[in-house]
Amino acid sequence: MKDLGLLKYFLGVEVAKSPAGIFLCQRKYALDIISEVGLLGSKPMETPLEQNHNLGLAKGQFLDNPDRYRRLVGRLIYLCFTRPELSYSVHVLSQFMQQPRAEHWTAALRVVRYLKGNPGQGIVLDKDCDMRLSGWCDADWAACPLTRRSLTGWIIFFGHSPVSWKTKKQQTVSRSSAEAEYRSMANTTCELKWLKGILTSLGITHPMPTVISCAMK
Template sequence: MKQYGYEQSNADHTLFLRRRNEKVTLLIIYVYDIIITGNDHVESTRLMSRLNGDFETKNLGELKYFLGIEVARSEEGIFLSQRKYVLDLLSEVGLLECKPADTPIIQNHKLHDSPYQTNVDRDWYQRLVGRLIYLSHTRPDIAYAVSMVSQFMHAPKKDHMDVVVRILQYLKAAPGKSLFFGKHGHLDVEGYSDADWARNVTDRRSTYGYLTLVGGNLVTWRSKKQKVVSISSAEAEFRGVTKGICELLWLKRLMIELGYPPRIGMRLFCDNKAAISISENPVQHD
């Protein structure tokens, strides 16, 4: 790609881009699957012709299906879903006719690692959780529940498997739920962060979560247990804020490389006054 005059992105090393006459052409690759996009149609055609000359390639036309992700377009915007992926997963585990669940996990759950619980097949558990982790790329509604069950991959118990089954029952309720990317007339960047405090009953660590929006569209999200024990809710929330800030800075760097830098300051929202105060006042290091 560099021989073709493309630059490798520093924000995402699988992304290559080339600007020409204020237009941009993008190529992103995963192993041997490639997406080419951009607003320079002449360069896109030239790139596909050069790739055909150097490699054995197949042009599948307009993007409709990529790595299990279905892409649909309309006048309103673009939809991303994994409906077929969900139905295949439910069919594999025999839950196509199961009773749907309203939520992916029980509120105020108390998942923990106990030696007194019944063991389950670890390979089967890891396979199911691994597929749910991939599914969470288009289903932010299951991100928290999947992050919980993924913490017990080393020694899963019956209670952990019950939560995995509940997530699958929740997916049965709406297998085609999708992400929507629409035009809102701006590319403002916003983020939201939150965290619980000492929720894990085993090690008393907190779980943080954040999401980011570009142009009013949800683009990234994460839910993960913190690496250290926070001694206050303010500390747990502040650690979540720092992760959200890192994600915003990464998005800013990527958008600058694409040629669409944020025009106004990026905003990060948090619901903890103490964490906000610490963030706004760098003097409060203690």
């Protein structure tokens, strides 16, 4: 073993330290994705996915080379390590890995064009931390047009720093939007309890109450 100095780059993640904290991004990795699909000269998109999309009901032709789609979505999944705003888009695209259609490939390219607008965006781990966990969650009732299952999304902060985020389908069908929101809060609570257990094992006490905020409609 030998000391390689301060951490600057590890497994595609770029690390920049400052008196304010630590900044994590995957700029080089994002640029590699953009270059691989040939969109370096394309116009950036403002959003990663079209609003009110119907990708679950797509009827276009199946892709002749689905491996290319699977590789792109797989790389986008790893990019979510420092890009929480991509969680929903990548979750949707990853549902069609077995038999992707032309519409799915177009949607994946839109995500890449969104990356081109700011490939160096990442997350900041703030130095000033009050050691308090807090979570934000939301649910999209009956978001899946095929199974009618709702979608849960959450992001959890430790102080002012994001430490956990995810978008996933709920395991059961909710009969109302309120039920979907409560299931979303239940999933977020499980994640918070798991993170609190990790802090305890590291010797960090967390006596303050944990706050969960939910966008109830």
